[in-house]
Amino acid sequence: MKGFLRMNTGFQVRIAILVTLLIGLSSSIPGFLSLANASSVIENVGLIGLVGTGIMLTMIVGQLDLAVASVAAVAAIMALSLAGDSLPLGIVVALVMAGLYGAVIGYVIDRTGVNSLVLTVCMLIALRGLALVMTPDRPAILPFEMFWVSDGLVAQWGPLTLMGIICLVAIGCVGLALRHTKLGLSMYAVGGNPERARGSGVSTARVYMAAFAGSAMLGAAAGILAALRSGSASGLGFESFLLAGITVAVVGGIPLEGGRGTVVNVLLGALIIRLISSAVALGGIPGSFESIAVGGILLAMLLLDYGLGRRRQSGAARSRAAALQNPSTHTNGG
Amino acid sequence: MGDWRLTDPAAYEPAPANAVTRERKWLKDLGPFVPIVALGGIAALTVDGFGTTPNLIAIIQASAITGIAAIGTAAITISGKFVSLSIEQQAVTSAYVFAALYTAGAPVLVAVLAAFLVAALLGLVQGYLVSRGLNPIVTTLAFGSVLFGTVVLLADNRTITLSPNPIAELGGGTTFGVPNQAIIFVILLAAGSFLLARTKFGRQLVLTGANPEAAKIIGIPTRRIIMIAFVVAALAAAVVGILVVGQVSQAKSDMFRGLTIDVVAAVLVGGIAIQGGEGQLWRAGYGAIVLTMLGNIMLLVGIDAGTRELLKGLLAGAVLISMTVLKARNR
Numbered sequence: 193m194k195g196f197l198r199m200n201t202g203f204q205v206r207i208a209i210l211v212t213l214l215i216g217l218s219s220s221i222p223g224f225l226s227l228a229n230a231s232s233v234i235e236n237v238g239l240i241g242l243v244g245t246g247i248m249l250t251m252i253v254g255q256l257d258l259a260v261a262s263v264a265a266v267a268a269i270m271a272l273s274l275a276g277d278s279l280p281l282g283i284v285v286a287l288v289m290a291g292l293y294g295a296v297i298g299y300v301i302d303r304t305g306v307n308s309l310v311l312t313v314c315m316l317i318a319l320r321g322l323a324l325v326m327t328p329d330r331p332a333i334l335p336f337e338m339f340w341v342s343d344g345l346v347a348q349w350g351p352l353t354l355m356g357i358i359c360l361v362a363i364g365c366v367g368l369a370l371r372h373t374k375l376g377l378s379m380y381a382v383g384g385n386p387e388r389a390r391g392s393g394v395s396t397a398r399v400y401m402a403a404f405a406g407s408a409m410l411g412a413a414a415g416i417l418a419a420l421r422s423g424s425a426s427g428l429g430f431e432s433f434l435l436a437g438i439t440v441a442v443v444g445g446i447p448l449e450g451g452r453g454t455v456v457n458v459l460l461g462a463l464i465i466r467l468i469s470s471a472v473a474l475g476g477i478p479g480s481f482e483s484i485a486v487g488g489i490l491l492a493m494l495l496l497d498y499g500l501g502r503r504r505q506s507g508a509a510r511s512r513a514a515a516l517q518n519p520s521t522h523t524n525g526g
Numbered sequence: 527m528g529d530w531r532l533t534d535p536a537a538y539e540p541a542p543a544n545a546v547t548r549e550r551k552w553l554k555d556l557g558p559f560v561p562i563v564a565l566g567g568i569a570a571l572t573v574d575g576f577g578t579t580p581n582l583i584a585i586i587q588a589s590a591i592t593g594i595a596a597i598g599t600a601a602i603t604i605s606g607k608f609v610s611l612s613i614e615q616q617a618v619t620s621a622y623v624f625a626a627l628y629t630a631g632a633p634v635l636v637a638v639l640a641a642f643l644v645a646a647l648l649g650l651v652q653g654y655l656v657s658r659g660l661n662p663i664v665t666t667l668a669f670g671s672v673l674f675g676t677v678v679l680l681a682d683n684r685t686i687t688l689s690p691n692p693i694a695e696l697g698g699g700t701t702f703g704v705p706n707q708a709i710i711f712v713i714l715l716a717a718g719s720f721l722l723a724r725t726k727f728g729r730q731l732v733l734t735g736a737n738p739e740a741a742k743i744i745g746i747p748t749r750r751i752i753m754i755a756f757v758v759a760a761l762a763a764a765v766v767g768i769l770v771v772g773q774v775s776q777a778k779s780d781m782f783r784g785l786t787i788d789v790v791a792a793v794l795v796g797g798i799a800i801q802g803g804e805g806q807l808w809r810a811g812y813g814a815i816v817l818t819m820l821g822n823i824m825l826l827v828g829i830d831a832g833t834r835e836l837l838k839g840l841l842a843g844a845v846l847i848s849m850t851v852l853k854a855r856n857r
Contacts, residue, residue, distance in 0.1 A: 300847065304854070313842075319839070478683075495660070
């Protein structure tokens, strides 16, 4: 119960930041409360939320996937290159390939015990190379007769766009699956304590494979959607996905130690980050301020969670120490 | 209990095993060099233009920048804190500090010292945060983002051009036909290896990475050691920043794009155990040379940039996985 309350301290701080941002920005920046801006914020919350949800899956199982940006680039290029024949086919092929790749990575991590962070850095390099190989002369572009897809994705329905809806629905599905399926629950179990989870019969291989396949597929989906929206995908593109994805997960309050975190955290983090970006865009502030603000808020949240974790730890340690010390202080006093 | 062993023939049984491990150790020490020598030999015989002196010098020069940054970063890796993801931004910051101060009229030496001082301070802050238990990857990622934004903001996103360039000779010149960058690389490699193998700090660094709890118990100031490791990495990045300003006579915000990833790849390919507590600093430099040499050979054979990156990533992954598997088997 105490742990639950303290976990909420971090959550409350985040809500407070979000509310402050909303009030501050809507009162100081004209045009901030417009439907157009709302739909753009929601659409982008969905997009980086998609990336962040993928990274969250790997964080829940106690790992970290740093290759999402390169996966997104390869998947987007693959989908657009196949769009000339059939766009749905291209999207399905790209997503399936991403899923297979992620499953292999998860399997390797389970079997060899290799550090996921470093393995995925290697994949980040290799897949970036693959993306460049796939676009030797020029970026992959959406065929002209398919441009209606781009228009359809960003067509505004009130404060929503089709793209925003797709992203949010996908994130919601992941959230439900995490909460209500056996696999989802075993992901939390493995992240909390892999040895104990294995001991109670959970297949860690399956869990890691699911987490990394999920992360790759969500990253791929975000890459494909972003490419469809802009109509092109370059071999060097989507680099910002990595920092954005990790930032929304950590700013949203997902602990790096694993075992905890929900899509609500991701959406909260994504909202905070996108509000800052939109303020930079609308307020005529130099673009470099955005990386200061985003990096700064990421650092601040790391420190906040660290402080809360320490308080929790030292509280536990103090009560343990007190229990141990009590008899001895008695004898000393006597 | 131990007495009978002396007379029992069985007592000699461990001896051959020892010999084998010694032999293995010898193999293990030289092992990393086999592929590079083999690769270099084959390339020299089969690839036109590889075995020429200018090309070999070009390889050393090209690996110097990544290599110097990698030597510093290896200190972080050995201390058990993975890598820093703010190497690029550290180098850019140092480049800007140096270029800005020099164009503002400061003497070269003052500008250089100021760049080092700023780098050391920034490294110290990151080291402090990480030594307190913050995740090194995410902390340096966030710090790098703030740092880059601040530098670009302060510089108003302008390129600073040095004319005249007082350190052109240092960054781009040669001594007896050898590029100065390569000489500095080799000197730092030797100094770093000495520091790690022969000094108290080096041993404390290794122990901190191998077993932080044990290190703390026997009185090693692990937090200070980690902070020093981050300062070393920041100083190495500053050397890189200043050298490249010397070479190209300007400081630009995107001058080090991709450096961080190259450095991480060099650390991995060099075979430094990513969980810390093992490895030598020279291995990072060695990794940088291997990667540059491979890139050079592929370039000469006509393989495009994308494929080179792809193979680089796969190579780093293969080294990483085989090291992890070997380690698990030895245990």
